[in-house]
Amino acid sequence: MDIVIFLAPFSLGLGLVALGAFWWTLRDGQYQDPAGDAARILIDEPEDRPAA
Amino acid sequence: MAMTGAAPRADLGAFLRRGEGQPETLELLVPDVRCAGCMAKVERAAQAVPGVAAARVNLSQKRLTVAFEAAGGDAAAVVAALERLGYPSTPFDPGAAREAHDREGRELILAMAVAGFGVLNTMMFSVPIWAGLFGQELGSATRTLMMWFSGVVGAPCALYAGLPFFRSAWRSLKARRANMDVPISIGVLLTLAISFSETFLKGRDVYFDAAVSLLFLLLIGRWLEHRLRARASSAAADLLALQAASATRIGPDGALAAIPVAEVRPGDLLLVRPGDRLPVDGEVVDGVSELDNSLLTGETAPVAAAAGAACRAGALNLSGVLRLRATAASEDSALAAIARLVELGAQARSRYVRLADKAAAVYVPVVHTVALLTFAGGWALGLGPREALIRAVAVLIVTCPCALGLAVPAVQITASARLFRRGVLVKSGAALERLAEVDHVVFDKTGVLTLGRPRLVDPAPSVVAMAAPLARASRHPLARTLTEAACDGPIATDVVEYAGLGVEGTIDGRRARLGRAAFLGAPSHGDATELWFGFEGDTKVRFRFEDTLRPDAAEAVTALRARGLTVEILSGDLSGPVGRVAQAVGVRTWRAACTPQDKAGAVEALAAAGHKVLMVGDGLNDAGALARAHAAMAPGSALEASQNAADLVFSGERLTAVVTAVDVARSAHRRALENFGLAAIYNLLATPAAILGFVNPFVAAIAMSTSSLVVTLNALRTGGRRWTS
Numbered sequence: 001m002d003i004v005i006f007l008a009p010f011s012l013g014l015g016l017v018a019l020g021a022f023w024w025t026l027r028d029g030q031y032q033d034p035a036g037d038a039a040r041i042l043i044d045e046p047e048d049r050p051a052a
Numbered sequence: 053m054a055m056t057g058a059a060p061r062a063d064l065g066a067f068l069r070r071g072e073g074q075p076e077t078l079e080l081l082v083p084d085v086r087c088a089g090c091m092a093k094v095e096r097a098a099q100a101v102p103g104v105a106a107a108r109v110n111l112s113q114k115r116l117t118v119a120f121e122a123a124g125g126d127a128a129a130v131v132a133a134l135e136r137l138g139y140p141s142t143p144f145d146p147g148a149a150r151e152a153h154d155r156e157g158r159e160l161i162l163a164m165a166v167a168g169f170g171v172l173n174t175m176m177f178s179v180p181i182w183a184g185l186f187g188q189e190l191g192s193a194t195r196t197l198m199m200w201f202s203g204v205v206g207a208p209c210a211l212y213a214g215l216p217f218f219r220s221a222w223r224s225l226k227a228r229r230a231n232m233d234v235p236i237s238i239g240v241l242l243t244l245a246i247s248f249s250e251t252f253l254k255g256r257d258v259y260f261d262a263a264v265s266l267l268f269l270l271l272i273g274r275w276l277e278h279r280l281r282a283r284a285s286s287a288a289a290d291l292l293a294l295q296a297a298s299a300t301r302i303g304p305d306g307a308l309a310a311i312p313v314a315e316v317r318p319g320d321l322l323l324v325r326p327g328d329r330l331p332v333d334g335e336v337v338d339g340v341s342e343l344d345n346s347l348l349t350g351e352t353a354p355v356a357a358a359a360g361a362a363c364r365a366g367a368l369n370l371s372g373v374l375r376l377r378a379t380a381a382s383e384d385s386a387l388a389a390i391a392r393l394v395e396l397g398a399q400a401r402s403r404y405v406r407l408a409d410k411a412a413a414v415y416v417p418v419v420h421t422v423a424l425l426t427f428a429g430g431w432a433l434g435l436g437p438r439e440a441l442i443r444a445v446a447v448l449i450v451t452c453p454c455a456l457g458l459a460v461p462a463v464q465i466t467a468s469a470r471l472f473r474r475g476v477l478v479k480s481g482a483a484l485e486r487l488a489e490v491d492h493v494v495f496d497k498t499g500v501l502t503l504g505r506p507r508l509v510d511p512a513p514s515v516v517a518m519a520a521p522l523a524r525a526s527r528h529p530l531a532r533t534l535t536e537a538a539c540d541g542p543i544a545t546d547v548v549e550y551a552g553l554g555v556e557g558t559i560d561g562r563r564a565r566l567g568r569a570a571f572l573g574a575p576s577h578g579d580a581t582e583l584w585f586g587f588e589g590d591t592k593v594r595f596r597f598e599d600t601l602r603p604d605a606a607e608a609v610t611a612l613r614a615r616g617l618t619v620e621i622l623s624g625d626l627s628g629p630v631g632r633v634a635q636a637v638g639v640r641t642w643r644a645a646c647t648p649q650d651k652a653g654a655v656e657a658l659a660a661a662g663h664k665v666l667m668v669g670d671g672l673n674d675a676g677a678l679a680r681a682h683a684a685m686a687p688g689s690a691l692e693a694s695q696n697a698a699d700l701v702f703s704g705e706r707l708t709a710v711v712t713a714v715d716v717a718r719s720a721h722r723r724a725l726e727n728f729g730l731a732a733i734y735n736l737l738a739t740p741a742a743i744l745g746f747v748n749p750f751v752a753a754i755a756m757s758t759s760s761l762v763v764t765l766n767a768l769r770t771g772g773r774r775w776t777s
Contacts, residue, residue: 004194008201012173019169026158026165036111042088 075105076125080116080141082134085109090139097133104130116141143310157282160275163213167268170209174261177202181258182750192254199251199258206260207244213267214240216274232412232457235419236270239263239448246445257442262449262752269760273458276465277481299331300324302375320378324369334376336361340553341372344529346498349624349673354581356568366672371528371549407485407721408460411728415456423447426743439745446747450738450755458760459727462767467720470770475703476713483699487683487714488721489664493612494655494677496669497623497633501605503705504670504689506530506581506597508537515593517541518559519585522566526555530583530597531566554583563588599629606637608707615714617666622651624673652676668710670694685710716770723770727763734759 025031085094091109098107098118105121107130118130127143134141177198184190214237221233240263247258299313302321313331316322321337324330330343342354345367354370357363362379405413423444430440461481468478478484495501506529508516520538523531525547544557544564554567564587565572572584574592586592602608609619620641623630627644634642643654651669655677658665667674667681670690678684678697686698695701702709738755741747747755 004197008177011176012205015169015173019165022165023162026161031161033110033112036091036109039088039091039111043092 076120076123078118078120078125078127078130078143080118080131080134080143081114082109082116082139082141083114084139085111085114085116093137094134094139097137098130101126101129101133154282157275157278160216160271160278163216164268164271164275166209167213167264167271170206170213170264171261171268174202174206174209174264177205178261178749178753185256185748185750196251196254199247199260202258202260203248203251206264207248210240210244210260210263210267213264213271217267217270231409232416235412235416235448236266236452236457238420239452240267243445243449246441250442253438255438255442257446257749259445259449259749259752262749262756265753266449266452266756269756270457273461277461280461280465280468280478280481316378316381318378318380322376322378324374324376326369326371326373328369330363330365330367330369330376332365332378333380334363334365334378336363337375337377339372339374340550341374342370344368344370346504346671349671406460406482407724408456411456419448419451422451422739422743430743443743443745446742446745446752447739449752450742450747451735452756456728456731459731459763459767460724462764463720463723463727463770466767466770467716467723471700471713471716474709474712475706476709477701477703479699479701483683484717484720485724486664486699487666487717490617490666490683490714492618492620492658492663493666493668493710494620494622494658494681495609495639496651496667496671496674497621497625497630498599499670499689500602500668500687501621501633501637501707502599502601504599504687506533507600508533509596509598511537511595515585516595519564519566519593519595521559522547522555522557522564522585525549525557526566528555530581530595531555533597534566534583534595559587601633601636602705602707604706604708608711609637609639611708611711612714615711617714622646622654622677624648624651624671646673648673648676652680655680666710666714669698685713720770723767727766730762730766731759734762 030037082094085091091111094109094116095107098104098116103121103125104118106119107116109116116134118125118127131141131143180190180198181195181202184195217233217236217240220231221237224231224234243259243263247260247263250256250258299311299316300323301309301311301316302323303309308323316332322331322334326341336357336359338359340356340358343357343363344354345364357369357374363376365380426447427440427444430443431437435443464478464481464484467484468481471478498504516534516538520535521542521544523534523538524541524543526532526549542559544555544559547555547557549555550567550571553571554565556563556565558564564585566583566585569575569582569584572586572592574584574586574594581597583595583597584592585595612619618641619639620643621630621634621639622643623633624646625644630642630644634640643650646654651674655665655667659680659682664682666683666685667677668685669675669678670687671694674686675694675697678686678694683700684698685700685702686694688695688701688703690698690701700713702713734755738747741751
């Protein structure tokens with residue numbers, strides 16, 4: 001059962017990584033314009049993204 | 053003779069936003085951006101304007117954010133560049149309120165994410181513990197280890213995810229009231245405390261997972277409610293931006309500057325273009341035009357305006373460029389008196405107690421008394437303080453208003469989604485609750501029972517076709533109506549538009565005029581809305597326009613009556629037209645020539661007599677009554693002030709939207725009550741079990757999720773039947 005001591009924190013760490021990733025997407029404003037992001041892939045030329 | 057023409061662009065400097073040490077930015081609302089192509093075109097055009105560092109379109113909100121390279125960016129150049137492309141845009145200030153709302157939404161989502169993480173990960177440790185409850189092999193050391201893991205993960209998550217509830221509970225306690233968040237907060241905190249002490253004492257029952265999943269489910273409800281409000285408020289903010297919160301001031305040197313309406317001072321010289329609304333009360337200095345007062349007073353016929361004429365804020369300038377001397381600041385304008393009426397009404401309405409809070413007022417004391425009695429009774433009957441406390445906490449957990457927290461928001465979000473698809477925008481959940489209670493409907497006439505815009509009466513196709521080439525050359529609303537009545541065709545040449553009078557142009561080599569009676573030298577017919585047309589030296593023909601009824605007005609009134617509602621008309625128009633409309637839709641109670649104060653007073657009197665009034669109005673003269681009424685609806689064509697005062701806004705020409713809204717609101721009310729019933733049944737079963745000690749963490753988890761699921765599924769049945777004639 002000792003393995004639990006390692007596995008449990010490890011799985012928690014994975015969970016925390018996912019939570020951190022979500023926090024980052026939220027901070028980064030990735031949910032601000034879902035319709036625009038979906039449409040943007042149809043614009044041909046490459047464009048750099050300004051800080052909106 | 054003043055002629056209409058493109059007036060020079062105004063300076064939009066007042067709308068630039070300056071961040072600390074950052075370049076200036078400009079927010080533009082671009083309603084016509086619809087696809088990837090539009091986005092690329094708009095962004096490229098804005099970036100091509102000299103001085104623009106970056107431009108980015110937000111397609112979801114139809115906004116363009118422009119960042120300038122240096123101070124003193126030329127906002128007007130961006131607007132002009134977009135206009136050349138065919139994308140009209142309006143600068144607007146997103147405002148502090150909206151940003152605060154965004155932040156609240158982000159906090160809720162993050163709380164929900166943390167709670168979600170907490171649920172998943174505490175469950176990982178709970179499952180072995182539950183297995184131990186059912187006699188599976190689990191040593192006590194391992195169990196305690198699992199409990200510790202569960203607590204270390206669950207407690208911080210619960211404390212973070214619970215913050216919105218703790219804050220709201222604290223606010224409510226400070227105001228000496230108890231809302232639903234008080235038992236939630238007490239329940240969660242007590243559960244965490246008892247679970248930790250049980251872990252220390254190597255006990256059997258810990259509820260870390262229950263505390264977190266409870267918060268997770270409740271946060272879903274909270275977030276749904278927040279989304280509902282956010283969508284409505286962003287729609288309202290867009291309308292506000294579109295309906296010009298700016299005025300164009302003419303400086304001493306003749307330079308034009310766009311300024312917020314609040315900054316207009318008496319004595320300022322203002323420019324009002326055709327199609328704009330007058331920002332403040334004023335006196336015409338020069339220019340000739342016609343003013344449409346229909347949203348202000350309910351009168352349908354346009355009024356001529358020339359130098360010296362006094363005119364009121366909110367009137368729509370129809371045909372010519374007017375220069376106006378402001379006679380009042382915006383807070384002293386005729387509009388402001390109406391705004392005060394709206395404010396009074398809003399205060400009265402904020403005293404409304406919502407369904408969930410009504411339920412909480414009963415629920416909270418009962419639950420807490422039962423928990424307390426369980427503890428006291430259990431101890432007295434010899435259970436020992438520790439076991440008695442665990443049972444009391446079990447009571448708090450199983451009765452924690454998880455289902456109640458979802459019962460109303462889930463119903464209201466379903467109902468407003470249904471209504472949204474049928475063209476009705478619901479501004480808040482409370483609006484639906486109030487609408488369901490309504491027993492008397494008051495209609496305004498102009499723009500509500502009627503379409504609020506003139507229609508050509510008895511058109512003779514040959515005559516319309518004759519006048520159409522000239523009508524196509526004019527931007528006057530009556531001329532446009534005439535154009536709609538005709539098919540596509542040629543446009544007159546050498547057109548000169550005489551502001552406030554009409555247009556003159558050449559059709560097939562002959563000079564012709566279209567406009568007011570005096571312009572053609574014809575005898576006027578007084579009160580009627582009319583347009584005259586004639587070739588030079590030929591006979592003159594008259595087009596008569598009338599504000600027509602909405603096609604389904606009578607049908608809507610009948611349907612409302614069939615639902616047990618009484619119907620009345622209050623209008624600011626003259627008694628002749630009001631009487632005719634009342635007869636056409638079959639309403640016997642009506643009053644004409646009402647001032648805004650009359651309308652608000654009449655609604656007040658009805659409320660005093662015990663009626664729950666639904667006011668349906670569009671004009672500024674209705675805004676006071678809209679705010680004072682128990683529930684209020686406004687058509688999408690209404691003025692911003694009226695839309696703000698209304699709870700629901702319906703779009704399109706169909707007045708039966710009102711009937712649909714009432715139906716869905718009533719259905720939502722029934723579902724919400726059913727949900728309370730279901731939650732009550734669940735509590736009646738679960739509470740005795742908890743008191744008798746049959747509830748362990750596993751049973752609590754199952755019971756909680758089942759009751760929430762049942763309530764949510766029931767909510768999805770809201771407003772199922774589609775109402776058709």
